[in-house]
Amino acid sequence: MNINKTIESTKEPRISVAPMMDWTTKDYRFFARLFNPNVVLYTEMVTTGAIIYGGANRHLDFNKEEHPIVLQLGGSNPQELATCTKMAEDWGYNEVNLNVGCPSDRVQNNKIGACLMAEPDLVAECIHSMQKAVSIPVTVKHRIGIDDMQSYEEMLHFVDTVAATGCTHFIVHARIAILQGLSPKENREVPPLRYEDVYLLKQERPHLTIEINGGIKTFDETQQHLQHVDGVMIGREAYHNPYLLAELGQLWNLEAPNRFDIIQQMMPYIHQRVAEGAPLSIITRHILGLFQNLPGARKWRQALSGGNAKTIADIENAIQNIQAAMQRTEDYIKEHQS
Structure with missing residues (x-):
């Protein structure tokens, strides 16, 4: 049972720090929490195989001060994802997120990450299994498209298919991912940002919680996005310039720490x-x-x-x-x- 506050108890708007491999470790998350009590923190992406076969303690342990905290899972096997989601709930995580956005070759080869956007029915099956296993929220982080699937209509179909399971929270990286020909770094920089697609998604699906991600670096930019969507996820800027998290405290009338x-x-x-x-x-x-x-x-x-x-x-x-x-x-x- 989770004895700490749940995600639902955090104050609106929802501001989060993106899951980043090798960066959002428990040491960084403890540090980040000192800047702002309301920002939602994510683990690095952890694959289901690493948890099931590689030692749960190593991959799931965190500091109690990190709450509210989300475990991001990588995987495509519904049963394994359900098992790991239940373990996360028992471990005390506030929420579990499925990675449908990572473009690296390594995860593609294991049918993890952005390549899953091409299989919305499989993602829906995964989310359904994960939701059945727990009482905590299960969410999805995805791109606006991949490769030749670049239209808004194709993204909307993906979201609608997954939302039919009862999933209501989608974190949308406002770039497509080019899975063949671009590195993960290039996929964070080369495809143009299409914030308007994410805004339109919220406009057309107002009952869903839509959180935007991609290239957001300042308090003013965050405020601007919050005029159109429910939440903002900050990536590398929160790591290189962590005091931004303190500046974002203005959203809750918090005094910035020294x-x-x-x-x-x-x-x-x-x-x-x-x-x-x-x-x-x-x-x-x-x-x-x-x-x-x-x-x-x-x-x-x-x-x-x-x-x-x-x-x-x-x-x-x-x-x-x-x-x-x-x-x-x-x-x-x-x-x-x-």
Whole structure:
């Protein structure tokens, strides 16, 4: 039983951080939660095989502070997806999401990700099995199209087919995916964004919860999208510039936290993880963007990246250095304003 708050209890609008392989680990998610209590956090995509055969603890464990948290699953076998969805509910996840958007060759070969948009009936069967297994929400993250299936009408058919199972929440990456010829990185950049397709989907299916994803980087852009859809999913910007999550707190009239308060809250967690045997570098790589766009940010990144921080004392020294850099800038501005 989930003893923590459910997704339904989070405050509208729905703002989430996208699942990103190698990035949205439990260490990043703990860090991200310090910026905003209302943002919904996603795991990396985890395949059903990894959970069933590769050790559930390794793939499902998370920190209680991460709630509300969604497990994103990769798979296309309805029974295996149902099994993993039930495990996620028992583990305490607030929601489970099916990946129908990843364009990488590796997942295509296992019939996972964006290639499933070509098989809406199979996706519907998967979602139906997942829903029957649990009481928590089951959602779908997909593209607006793939390869030769690029029309709005084809996307609408996909959504309608899956929605017939009772699924009501769709996260839509507003780009098509080119499965042959483009890398995953290129698929995040080359196909043009078609936000208007996602807006139209919400307009024509107002009973569905539609969340938009793709290329969204600022508070103002987020506000603009919320005029048309129910939620916004932020991707890489939330990783490289995590303070954006604090700025988004304005949507709930939250006071933005101080960056130095955030790193001080992070320090006990770092101590704990190091005591558990975690290499310091796998934690510090997630906090490099804390001071993005501020004086001293480059030296902060240099001090903590590439294994340069060998002890916790190195982190504390980097904190002192960036405080000094910001103070020097503040003093310079005051001096030249007077």
